[in-house]
Amino acid sequence: MMKHKIYAVAAAGAIALSLAACGGNSGSGNAAAGGSTASSADTPTVKLMVGGIDKQIYLPYQLAEQLGYYKKYGVNVELSTEQQGGVGAEDAMASGQVDMTGAWYIHTVDFQSKGKNVINLVQLSGAPGERLMCATNSGIHSAADLKGKTVGVTDLGSGTDELTQFIASKAGLSKNDYHTIAVGAGATAIAAIQRGSADCVMTTQPTVGALESKNLAYTAVDLATADGAKAALGGEAPAAGLLAQADWVKTHEDAAQKVVNALVATMQWINSHSAAEIADKLPASYVQNNTISKDQYVSALNQDKGQFLPDGIMPAGGPKVIFEMEKTIGVDTSKVTISNTFTNKYALAANKLEGYTPTTTAAGDNG
Secondary structure: OOOOOEEOOEOOEOOOOOOOOOOOOOOOEOOOOOOOOOOHHHOOEEEEEEOOOOOHHHHHHHHHHHOOHHHHOOOEEEEEEOOOOOOOHHHHHHOOOOOEEEEEOHHHHHHHHOOOOEEEEEEOEOOOOEEEEEEOOOOOOOHHHHOOOEEEEOOOOOHHHHHHHHHHHHOOOOHHHOEEEEOOOOHHHHHHHHHOOOOEEEEEOOHHHHHHHOOOEEEEEEEOOHHHHHHHHOOOOOOEEEEEEHHHHHHEHHHHHHHHHHHHHHHHHHHOOOHHHHHHHOOHHHHOOOOOOHHHHHHHHHHHHHHEOOOOOOEOOHHHHHHHHHHHOOOOOOOOOHHHOEOOHHHHHHHHHHOOOOOOOEOOOOO
């Protein structure tokens, strides 16, 4: 079993959540998009591990808890976060240690290329939310300048590693033209820049804001906004999403739908509230700690809030960009069909449940 995980704190109180029962009592059934009338005995439990729950790109998962939306929509969600150096959140889901994971859509393609049927159930962002942050004296201002340099990524083989490979390839560089090291995020990524062990790091807010406030690094490549992603990658690049094994979803449709209901409601809340209001709802330790002040957190969220999709719909053209990325970095996608990697079914039902009109142009069978 996975040990020493960092568990999220529920809004109602500091309740430690456990991953001890791998099989769990996750609810099953095929009910339609559900409300919150079920008794506690009928409430399904879902174990959901996030690939860095305090990162801004993944803030909807904890925010849904803080807003009481999981409870509202009739599901008990046990939130946890992957630990640096431990098993990745997506791998914990694929191995059955947790039911769902908050991770990048690109992992569905990775898993399916290896025969593991993992799908994306709701799309939270239309851009990676990442920035290539380079040391102030590095002289790096584009991916082409990475030749001979060292880039820090969250972990080797991670989404940030694949993203770095892709932008480098678009600039005419191969993986052998630069060096990659694992630096995690937050304090460890900042330390890599401070020590000079990395010339750049591919990272997200609030690490980006901390590096800027300390005058340690600047944005060389912006992948945090839709416009930045389009300029660097050639189109919208869907990143943060909710992933699960397709077989699990088939036998737990009620639970899956209720989690998506809560997340879509959260995305609508994010869309209609300011960065300061969002920060006020999050745990204090997420928005103010030894790397960033609350004002800096709010400023960073204001800057990159546009990455979040208000309706949870996979954007048209987005999967094609991800497939191109995978092919470019050498992933064999020949046996993977775009339409099998995601579904808008649950997000559409969630929007309908609350009377929302989706604003994202949805991806179809061809992405």
